Amino acid sequence: MGIIGEKLDVDFVISTGDNFYDRGLKGTGDSAFEESFSKIYNAPSLQKEWYSEIVEFFFVDTTPFVDKYFIDPEDEVYDWKGILPRRNYLSTLLKELDSSIKDSNAKWKIVVGHHTLKSAGTHGDTQELLHHLLPILEENKVDFYLNGHDHCLQHISSINSPLQYFTSGGGSKAWRGDINWMDPKELKFYYDGQGFMSLQITHSQANFTFFDIFGNILHQWASTKPLLHSAI
Template sequence: MKRRDFVKSTALTAIGTSVVAPLSALAESPVTHFESEDLSATAAGPDANGYPLNFIALGDWGRNGECLQLETAKQMGDWARVNPSDFVLALGDNFYPKGVVSEYDPLWHYSFESIYTAHSLQGDWFAILGNHDYYSEPDAQIRYSKISRRWHMPARYYTKEVSLGQGKGKVLFVMIDSQAIVQNYQDQHPEKQLAWIDQTLKEASADVKWKIVVGHHPSYTVGPRVSNYDTLAIRKVLNPIMEKHKVDVYLSGHEHSMQHLKPEGFTHQFISGAGSELTHVTPGVAYSRFQASENGFMYFSIDEKRLNVKAISVTGKLLYNTQLTR
C-alpha cells in the first residue's frame, strides 16, 4: 500500500471510531423523564384561585412606554404569571395622542407589541375605542385584528359571552363605542347603537349570571370630569338602559385613575384608566367606595355567585379588594 493511501485509511478509521463510539454511548443511555414536581412554578403556570373566569382591565395606556406605561405593563405580566388571567380588556385611548393612522402604524409596535411582552400577556386582548383613538383612523384598530394573534376588535361595538363552566352559567360582556354616543356622530348612528345595547341586554339568555357593559367614558367619576359634558352625556342615555336591564357592572376608563363608584341604582361602576398618565381624584364623595390616582390595573375574578375586583398598583401593591355577590 502506498504511504498516502495508508495514512488516508488510518485517519478515516480513527475518525469513524471517534464519532461512532460517543453516538453509541448516547443511544444506549436511558431516556430522561421529568416529573411535574421537577418543573419550576413558572413552567407550571399560575395556581387556580377558585374562580373559573379571571381577566385584567386596563385603559388609557398607549404612550410609547412613557408615564409609567412600561412599568405598569411589567407588573401586569408579573401578576398574570402567578394569577390566572384569561384575557385583557383594553378600555380605550389605546394610542396617544391621536390614535393610529393604519393597521401598519409604528405605534402598534412602540405602544403595544414591544410594551406588553410578558409571556403571560400573550393571550387575547379584547379592545374598545376611546376618544383619542378617533383622532386618526378608528377602523384601523378593527383591521389590526386580522394581523395580530392577540388583538381583538371585530367591530366598533360587539358582544362577548364567556362560560363559567358546565351548568354554571355565563358572563355577558357588551362592548360599546361610547365616543360615538357622547359626540353624537351621525355617521356612526348612535341611536342604532343604543337600540342595539337595549336589545342585546333584553335578549340575554336566562343562564347569563352577570351582565357587564364596557365603555370608555364613565357615567360617574370623582376625577376631574365630574360634571363634564361627556360624563353627563353618557349618563343620560346609558344609565337608564343599564338600570332597566339590571346591569351588574359598568367598566370604563377615560379618567386616569382607578375608582369604584356606587351611585343610586343597581349598577356598580369601575374605572380602570391608570395605564400611563394620571389625573387627580377627589376623596370623600358619597357615591365613591374607592379612588386612587396611582398607575396600575384592575383584576376581575368571577364565578356564578361572586364577582371579585382588585386594584393593583404599578409596584404590585393591592390597593383595593371588593366582592359583589348574588
C-alpha cells in the same frame, strides 16, 4: 401587570381605551401599535383570549355621545363619516345594546365603554351617557360598568341601583393631583396614580382587585349572587 396576570392565570384582558396617543393610529402598519401596545403588553400571561358563558361583556362606542367633540373639537380633526347622521347612529347603537342585553342569558352582565358614567376624576361624569346610556343599564340590571378616560383607578357604588362603576385608566398620564369629592357612600375607592384592575368571576361571585404598578393590592371588592337550584 404581567406578573399579576401569571399569578392569577388570567383568561383575558380588556382595554378601556387611550392606548395610542396623541392622535390614534394612522393605519394597520402604524409603528405606534408595536411601540405602544405589542411591546408593552408582551408578558406570556397576557397572551390569552378565553370566553365564558357565565359572563357577557357588551362594548359600547361612547365617543359619539359626547357633544364637545362635535361643537368644540379643541383643535383636533375628527373623521365622523362612519357615524353620520349622528342621531341615527346613536339611536341604532342604543337599540342594539338594549336588545343584546335583554337577549343575554349570562349570569353576569358587564358593559364596557371608554368614557366615564360617574367619576371623581378630572373629566368627571359624562352627562350625555348619564342621560342616554344609564337608563338602559339600570333597566336591564347590568352588574358593572367598566371604563377608562380618567387617568386614575376608582370604584363608585350607585346609591339608587345595584350598578357598580369601575375606572381602570391608570396606564399613563396619572398623578394629576386632583379629585372631585363625592359622597363617601358612592366613592368606595380612588387612586390618583398608575395601576390596573383584575376581575375574577364565577357563577356566584365577582371579585375586583386594584393593583399599583408594583403589584401591591390597593382595593378589593366582591359581589355575590345566589346559585340557582332546580328539582325534578
